[in-house]
Amino acid sequence: MDYGTTYLVLAVIFGLFMAWGIGANDVANAMATSVGSKAITIKQAIMIAAVFEFAGAILAGGQVTSTIRKGIVDVSDLGATPEVLVMGMLAALLAAGTWLLVASHKGWPVSTTHSIVGSIVGFAIVGIGMDAVQWGKVGTIVMSWVTSPLLAAVLAFLIFRSVQKLILETNQPLENAKKYVPFYIFFVGFIIAMVTIVKGLKHVGLEIKGMDAILVATAVGAAVMFLGKFLIQRLKFEESDNKDFHYHNVEKIFSVLMLLTACAMAFAHGSNDVANAIGPLAAVASIVESGELSQKSALPIWILFVGGVGIVLGLAMYGRKVIETVGTKITELTPSRGFCCEVSAATTVVLASGIGLPISTTHTLVGAVLGVGMARGISALNLDVVRGIFMSWVITLPIGGVLAIIFFYILQAVFV
Amino acid sequence: MASKNYLSGLFGASPVAPLQSHMTVVDECVTKLIDLFENMAKGDTDAVQVVYHEIAALEQKADDKKHTLREHLPTGLFMPIERQDLLDSLRVQDLLANRARDIAGIVVGRKLQFPEQASERAIELVKATVATCHQALKVVNELDELIETGFRGHAVRVVEEMLVELDQLESETDRIQVELRSDLFSVEKDLYAVDVMFMYRVIESIAEIADDAERVGRRFQQMLAK
Numbered sequence: 001m002d003y004g005t006t007y008l009v010l011a012v013i014f015g016l017f018m019a020w021g022i023g024a025n026d027v028a029n030a031m032a033t034s035v036g037s038k039a040i041t042i043k044q045a046i047m048i049a050a051v052f053e054f055a056g057a058i059l060a061g062g063q064v065t066s067t068i069r070k071g072i073v074d075v076s077d078l079g080a081t082p083e084v085l086v087m088g089m090l091a092a093l094l095a096a097g098t099w100l101l102v103a104s105h106k107g108w109p110v111s112t113t114h115s116i117v118g119s120i121v122g123f124a125i126v127g128i129g130m131d132a133v134q135w136g137k138v139g140t141i142v143m144s145w146v147t148s149p150l151l152a153a154v155l156a157f158l159i160f161r162s163v164q165k166l167i168l169e170t171n172q173p174l175e176n177a178k179k180y181v182p183f184y185i186f187f188v189g190f191i192i193a194m195v196t197i198v199k200g201l202k203h204v205g206l207e208i209k210g211m212d213a214i215l216v217a218t219a220v221g222a223a224v225m226f227l228g229k230f231l232i233q234r235l236k237f238e239e240s241d242n243k244d245f246h247y248h249n250v251e252k253i254f255s256v257l258m259l260l261t262a263c264a265m266a267f268a269h270g271s272n273d274v275a276n277a278i279g280p281l282a283a284v285a286s287i288v289e290s291g292e293l294s295q296k297s298a299l300p301i302w303i304l305f306v307g308g309v310g311i312v313l314g315l316a317m318y319g320r321k322v323i324e325t326v327g328t329k330i331t332e333l334t335p336s337r338g339f340c341c342e343v344s345a346a347t348t349v350v351l352a353s354g355i356g357l358p359i360s361t362t363h364t365l366v367g368a369v370l371g372v373g374m375a376r377g378i379s380a381l382n383l384d385v386v387r388g389i390f391m392s393w394v395i396t397l398p399i400g401g402v403l404a405i406i407f408f409y410i411l412q413a414v415f416v
Numbered sequence: 417m418a419s420k421n422y423l424s425g426l427f428g429a430s431p432v433a434p435l436q437s438h439m440t441v442v443d444e445c446v447t448k449l450i451d452l453f454e455n456m457a458k459g460d461t462d463a464v465q466v467v468y469h470e471i472a473a474l475e476q477k478a479d480d481k482k483h484t485l486r487e488h489l490p491t492g493l494f495m496p497i498e499r500q501d502l503l504d505s506l507r508v509q510d511l512l513a514n515r516a517r518d519i520a521g522i523v524v525g526r527k528l529q530f531p532e533q534a535s536e537r538a539i540e541l542v543k544a545t546v547a548t549c550h551q552a553l554k555v556v557n558e559l560d561e562l563i564e565t566g567f568r569g570h571a572v573r574v575v576e577e578m579l580v581e582l583d584q585l586e587s588e589t590d591r592i593q594v595e596l597r598s599d600l601f602s603v604e605k606d607l608y609a610v611d612v613m614f615m616y617r618v619i620e621s622i623a624e625i626a627d628d629a630e631r632v633g634r635r636f637q638q639m640l641a642k
Contacts (some may be wrong), residue, residue: 029423109422160566165442169569215612247564318527329424366426376496380428384492389422 003415004288007086012306014093014397015281019310021097022112024133024274024311024318025104027053027311028326029362030269031262035327036313037338042160042324048259049266049319050312053123056270056353057308060196062299064272065307068116068279069286069299071137071356073124078132087411088127088404090282095403096276099396109389111360114396117141122401123408141357144392148348148359150366155344156371159184163336166374167250178232182225184343185257188264189224191218194356196271224260226408231256240339259290261342268349269361270311276358278307332379337372344368428493431502432559434485438478438509439556445474445513446549446625452520453542457488457535461527475517482510496563497639505635509556511628512549519621526614531607534599534615541592541619543567545626548585552629554578555636558576560628572640582633589626 031045040048075085096115103110119140124133164183167176194217197208208216235256237249282303333341345365352359366389373381448471455463485506489499522528530538558575565571596619604612 034424107422152465164566164568168565169571173570214513247561326424330427332427332430335565362423366423369426370494372495373496376563378427379430379432379495379563381494382426382428382490382492383494384490385422385425387492 007284008288011086011093011281011284014090014097015277015303015306016310016313017305018093018097018100018116018277019274020314020317021104021315022183022277023311023314024052025100025314025322026112026273026361027266027269027315027319028322029365030265031323032326032330033333033338033341033365034262034265035323036330037255037258037333037335038090039338040262042320042327044259045262045323045327046320048262049315049323050066052263052266053270053274053311053315053343056267056272056306057274057311058301058304060267060271060350060353061274061278061304061307064275064353064358065279065282065299065304067137067141067356067358068120068275072117072120072134072141073128074134075128075292078128083416084127086284086287087408087415088120088123089283089330089402091117091123091411092400093277093280093398093408094407095122096120098407099400099403100296103396105399109362109385109392110396111271111362111393112273112276113358113360114145114393115400116279117358118397118400119404120280121397124406125401126405127408133403141304141415144352144357145363148352148357148364149370149390150342152364153371153374155347156340156368157375159343160337160340160372160377163340168247168336174237174245174252174253177250181232181253181257182229185224185228185260186221188221188261188343188346190217190221192264192350193220195350198354200402216335228256228260231259244309251335253258254339257339258335258342261339261346264346264350268346268353269307271353272349272359273361274304274307274311275333278303279358282308333369335361337377340372340377340413341365341368344371361394366390417568428490429488431485431493431495432563434481434488435506435509436503436556436559438481438485438506439553440472441478441481442458442509442513443549443553445471445478446516447546448474449516449519449542449622450539450546452523453535453539456523456529459529464524468524471517471520475513478513480512482506485547496567498642501635501639505556505632508628508631508635509552512552512625512632515621515625515628519618522614522618522621528614530615531600531603533563533603534596535598537592537596538619541589541596541622542607544585544589544592545622545629546584547590548626551578551582551585552632553635555582559636567640567642575636575640579633579637582630586626586630589623591622620627 027049034040035042035045073085078084096112096119099115100110119261121133121138125397166180166371170176194213197213197216225314232253235252237252282299285300285303346370348364349359349361366386369378370381370386372378448467452464452467452471455467486503493499495502555578556574558571558578562575563573600612600615
C-alpha cells in the first residue's frame with residue numbers, strides 16, 4: 001500500500017483526537033451526577049474517571065470496537081481496493097469529530113456514538129454502495145438506542161422502588177440503609193465483573209469460563225461489598241438531625257455507594273465509548289498491517305491503549321472544567337437518587353458493551369433519571385430538555401453521514 | 417468547548433423550597449394579626465397603623481414570591497406532584513395573606529374596636545386561627561421529606577397525623593367563632609350598627625383564614641393520594 005504509514009499515522013491522530021474529545025466532554029456526563037450530589041469531589045471524580053475509564057476501555061472495550069470496526073460495513077465487495085475503507089474510516093472519524101466539536105460548542109445534546117455510526121453508514125452508502133451497509137446490524141444498533149434508555153428507566157424505577165421499600169419508607173431508614181446498602185454494592189460489583197469476565201477479558205489474553213466466571217464475579221462483588229461496609233462504618237452520623245427522619249444520615253450512606261457507582265459508571269463509559277474513537281482506527285490499522293481486508297484479525301491491544309490514553313488526556317486537559325460546570329449545576333439530585341440512576345445506567349451500558357452494541361451513555365443516564373422521576377423521586381425534570389436530547393440523534397445520523405461523504409471525497413482527492 | 421450542558425438542564429429548579437418559603441411569609445403575615453388585635457383592644461391606633469403596614473408589606477412579599485414561583489413553573493416540567501395541585505396550593509396559601517391584609521385594612525380604615533365584652537374572645541379567635549396557619553406551614557414544610565421518601569411510608573404517616581391535628585385546630589376556631597358571635601350579639605344593640613356589620617365581616621374573614629389553612633392541608637392529602 002502506497003500511503004500505508006501515512007494512513008496509519010492519520011488514523012492514530014484522528015482516533016486520539018476523538019478519544020480526547022470523549023474524555024474532555026462525554027466523561028463529564030458520566031461523572032456529573034456523582035459530583036452534583038456531592039458524593040465525591042471534583043478531584044476524586046477526575047481520579048476515578050482516569051483509572052476506570054482506562055480500565056473499562058482496555059478490559060471491556062473490545063466488543064463494541066469490533067462492531068464499529070467491522071459490524072456496520074460489509075467489505076467483501078471491496079477486494080482489490082481496501083484503500084476505500086481506509087479513506088472511509090478516516091472520513092468517518094473526521095466527520096464525527098467535527099460534528100461533535102460544533103455541537104458541544106453550541107451545547108446541543110449530541111452523542112458520540114450516534115455521530116460515528118451515522119458517519120460510517122454515510123460513507124459506506126456513497127463510497128461502497130447501498131448493499132455494503134449491513135442494514136440488519138445497523139437496525140439492531142438503532143433499536144438499541146431506543147431500548148437502552150428504556151431499559152435503564154425500568155431498572156432505575158425498580159431499583160428506586162426497592163430502595164423506598166427497604167430503606168426510605170421504613171421507620172428506621174438509617175438502620176435499614178446500613179443493612180441493605182452493602183447488597184446493592186455487591187450487585188454493582190457482580191454485574192460489572194461478570195460482563196467484563198465473560199465478554200472483555202479475551203482481548204487481554206485472559207479467559208475465564210462458565211462457573212469460574214460466576215465465582216470470580218461473586219468474589220469481586222463480595223470484595224467491593226466489604227470495601228463499602230468498611231467505608232460505611234467509618235462514617236460519622238449526626239445524632240439529632242431530626243427526630244422523625246434520619247434522611248441526612250441515610251444520604252451519607254448513599255454517598256458511599258455513589259463513590260462506587262461512579263467507578264462503575266466510568267468503567268461502563270470507557271468500555272462503550274472508547275470504541276467510537278478506536279473502532280475506525282482498528283479498521284485502518286488492520287488493513288495497513290496486512291495489506292488486505294481481513295474480517296477475522298484480532299484487535300491489537302495497543303489500539304485499545306491509544307483510546308484509553310486519549311480519553312485520560314482529554315479528561316486531564318479539559319474534562320475537569322466540564323465536570324465542574326456540569327456537576328455544580330446538578331444539585332437537585334440527592335445521593336439516593338443519583339445512586340439509582342448510576343447503577344441502572346452503568347448496568348445497561350456494560351451489558352450493551354458485552355453484547356457489542358454501541359449505545360449512548362448519556363441517553364442511557366437520562367433514561368435512568370426519568371425512571372426515578374416516574375417513581376416520584378425527583379422534584380422537577382425538564383421534559384423539553386428530554387425531548388431535545390432524544391430528538392438529537394435523529395438529526396445527528398444524517399448530518400454525520402453527509403459530513404463523512406464530504407470528507408471522503410476530499411481525502412480521495414488528496415490521496416488518489 | 418462545552419459552554420452549555422444538557423444534562424444539567426435536565427434537572428429543573430425544584431418548586432418545593434419556593435413553595436415553602438412562600439408559606440413561611442404567609443404565616444408570618446397572618447401571625448401579625450395577633451399584634452393587630454391586641455393593639456386594637458388596647459385602643460392604640462398608632463400601633464395598629466404600624467402593624468397594618470407590616471402586614472401589607474408581608475402580603476406584598478408573598479405576592480412577589482407567588483409570581484416568581486409561577487414564572488419558574490413551565491408546562492414541560494415533570495414533577496412528583498401534579499402541577500395543578502401545586503398551583504392550587506400556592507393560590508390558597510396566597511389567599512391567607514390577602515385575607516389578613518383585608519382584615520387589617522378594615523380594622524384601620526374603620527378605626528374598628530371590638531366592645532370590651534367581645535375583645536378578649538376576638539383575640540382568642542385570632543390566636544386559634546394563627547395556630548391553624550402554623551400547622552398548615554408545618555405540613556408544607558414536610559413536602560421535602562415527602563419527596564425524599566417518594567411519597568411513601570413513614571413520612572406519609574407523619575403528614576397524615578399533622579393533617580388530623582390541622583382539622584382539630586380548625587374545628588376549634590369554629591367553636592370560638594360561634595361564641596364570639598353570641599358575645600357580640602348580646603351587646604350589639606348598644607353599638608353603632610355599621611361598625612357591628614364590619615365586626616361580623618372581620619369575624620367571618622378570620623374564620624375563612626382558618627378554613628383556607630385547612631384547605632392547604634387538604635391539597636396535600638390529594639398529593640399523597642396519587
